[in-house]
Structure formats: structure tokens, C-alpha cells
Amino acid sequence: MKRTTALAALAAPALLALSAAPANAHDIDDVTVELMAPLEELNDSGGSGEAWAKVTGNEVWIKVEVQGLLDGSPHAQHIHLGGAGECPDPAMEGSGFDGAIRTTDAIDSYGEVRVSLTGNDADTSEAAALDVSNFPADGTYTYERTFEVPDDVAEGLHHGDGVVVIHGVDHNGSGEYDGEQMSDLDDSLPSEATDPALCGAFQETQMSAPGGGVETGGGSTSGMENSGLIAGGALLVAAGAGAVALNQRRRTDS
Amino acid sequence: MSTEQPGQGRRGAILTALAVLAVVVGVVVLVVGISTQRPDPPSPPTATSGAEPTEAGAREQAAEAPGASADADDGTSTTDAPGAGSTSTGSGTQQPPGPEVAALEPSEPVEVRLPSIDVTSPLHPLGLAEDGTLEVPSGDRYHEAAWYDGSPTPGELGPTVIEGHVTGAGGVESVFFELGALRPGDTAEVDREDGQTVTYEVYRVDQFAKDAFPTVDVYGPTDVPELRxxxxxxxxxxxxxSHEDNTVVYARMVEG
Incomplete structure (x- = not known):
């Protein structure tokens, strides 16, 4: 009995050390985690898409593909961390236009903005969350970038806790961000500009995914693969017919 | 000159006969050549290179085949609410229809069989090329299907990836020429090194432009053992x- 207690006492610090280990950034330096998320529509945005990321230590490579959102308007895009690591139920009743979900309504689900997926080498921290001039400004786009993130963000991503959220929904169908209600994130912007349009919770992949399409075709079957036969046949027909005609003419001549 | 006449006449007749023969042979060769032109590989009925081909296609199918066959076409999509705009046939997030099968321990695949299109092929492992794309079968094994060795082995959790050529040089048909003719409900079988056979049921067949390849749909995590x-x-x-599109068949494990 006494021995078990002693052993337990010895084991406890060891266990503590073990469980604390993942918090040490050095342990993820040489580890690549690959993450994927289908992007599901929120607020009937009409969009769809996918996100794919590889995180090695503090370096993040990410590719986001989006279709069908509002054209010609910026779509702020972030990785959120610190919530339940999930997307809200699209049917959730929010505080926005006609019950629309606003960004802060679902903070318990996806957490706070920790990465801003900007372009043009702009800042990728949460400070750039509404850097509208550096976000994609189309309804359909492919975004790809590699950048560094702070230790705690890297750890969250390595644990598969990240949630990708794309913002910007034209609730009233006016073709631009407008409306009475102002944003819950920035009261100089219409709420439409920052309401979530697509959401996807990262999940670790079960493989190292190949890039792009697959080159599994060596030749066309729609062309003339029997062109030799066909040309040969045609040549024979022409030669034969020519010889007959020539012979015919020679006979009439003589 | 005149003494040559008969000879020339005979020679003329022979020449004419030869010429006629050439025409006849030429016609035969032409007919054979044209009639054995190979057709294009089959495409799924919803073959569009767009992002959401399945829904429109499903409606089309239902219109073409009213009644029971519409259900049959859609047999695996039991979670689809009819007419609901947000659901599409066979999205990756769907739950499997039957009782869940237990995932297996790893064991590499050795043979794939697709009975509905008469395909049986040995399998060899392939990895990624320098540029991160999937290597494709080449050399002596050009016309054999291959397993991507970075993907789960058959029966393991996740999507097992098997690829094969549609055509070879000069357009000859290759092992997966008929792949686009597979339909939901069809069966795929994969033998493993340990002697076990994993049986899958097809639930989705799609064609995408290579530059719009849905990476997450095809290679993303799954809740049960699946096959691509x-x-x-x-x-x-x-x-x-190169062909502009990729045909992808999605199946999930039903027995193993």
C-alpha cells in the first residue's frame, strides 16, 4: 500500500511533465500537421468552398478556395481559435438582419480571430482582422499564402482547433454591403460586410494529400487513332480509281 | 505499233483488274479503319466541370427515369430531403446508410476488382512526384491500377486512393477507361496483403476540371473507411x- 502511494507520488510529476509537453513550441518544430475543412454556408450566403493547410512548427501554408459569394466586395477571412473548435449551426438565430448570425453571435463555437488571411504580404495577425483592402474582393477566388504565426496559434493549429471563417453576406440582395445595421466588429462598416458567410472547422487529414488533378491519361480517343489505316485505304482507293481512269483514257486515245 | 495492240489490250485488262482490286481493298481498309475508331471514355451522367454538378444532375436523372428507378439511382442518399436546396446528392459529410463497419489494421492492397465494368487489376504502390502531384503508373505497369501509398490502406479509417490511366499513348484504352460508367450502388473490392478483402459501395461519381479539383472532397478526412x-x-x-478533367468515384466500406 505504502509502496503504491510512493510510486504514485513519483509518477505524478512525470505525468505532469508529459501533459505539459505539447505546450512547448519546440516539440512541434519538426512536425507537419495537415488540415482540411470543407467550407459550409452560413446566413444563406450562396457560397461554398474548401480550406487546406499544412503547419510545420510556426509556419503555415494555407490554400482557400471559395465560390459563389458576393462579387466585387471584400471578404475578410480568418482562422479563429479558442472556442469549441466548431462552426455554429447554420439554423442558429442570430442578432442580425432577419435573425442572421453575426460574427460575435457564434464566438463560443469558433472563438476569436487569431489569424487574418490577408494578401499583398500584409500583416496576418488579429490586428489585421478588418484590413479590408488586403482581403480577396471577389465572390469566387483561390487564396494561397505561407506565413509565420505566434507559438500559441501554432499549437492551437497543431491540435486541430482552428476554424476558418469567411465574411461578407449581401442579406438584402442589393449587390453591395449596406443596410441599417452596423457591424458588431467595427461600427463604421455595415454588418453585411462582416457577417460570416462560410465556415469550416479544421480536421487533421488521414493522409498527405496530393496537389491538384491527376495525370491519368496518355492519349486521346476522340481523335483519329486509326489514321494510318484510313489514310492507307483512301490512298488505295484513289490510286485504283486513278489507274482505271488512266487506262480508260489510253484505250480511247489509241 | 499495231502488232502491240493485243498485248497492250491484255496488259490494259490486267491493269484495270489491279486498279479495281486496289479500290476494293482500299474501301475495306477504310471501313475497318473507321468502324474501329475508339469512342470517348464514359462520363458520369452529371458530367459538368462545375463546382456543384450533383444536384442538377440528380434532378435530371429523376426526370429521365421517373418512379422507382429515380430512387434506385439515389439509393445511398437516404439523408437527402427531397427538394431541399441545401442538400446535394452524396456530399462528403453524409453519414453511411448501413450499420457502421469496423476499421481494419493496416495491410497494403494487392488487387482491385470492379465487377460492374469488368475490371480486375493488380495494384502497386506509388507516391508523390517532386511537384507534390500524384505519381501515375508507368513503364511495364502503365496499364495497371496503383495505390497511393500516402493514403490509408484499404479498410483503415480515411479515404484509400487508387488511380489508373484512362488511355495510353495513341489513345489505346487503359485499365480505368470505363470508370465513368460506374454508378451509385455498384461494388468495388480490394484484396489486401493479409488475405482480407474489403468491399465498398459506390455512392458518388463525379467529373471535375483538373484546375478545379476538389482536394478536400477527394482527399479530406472521412468518418469511415472509404475508397477513391x-x-x-x-x-x-x-x-x-492531357485530359482536361478527372473522373472520381467515391465509395465507402460495407464489408471487410
């Missing part, structure tokens, strides 16, 4: 010497 069969399809780009 990949080949080329669509128009052949003579300049690029």
Missing part, C-alpha cells in the same frame, strides 16, 4: 497532351 478511384476524363487537350 481516380482517372482522367473530358476533352483531350492536344497541346498539353
Amino acid at each position: 478511384l481516380i482517372t482522367c476524363g473530358g476533352e483531350f487537350d492536344e497541346q498539353e497532351q
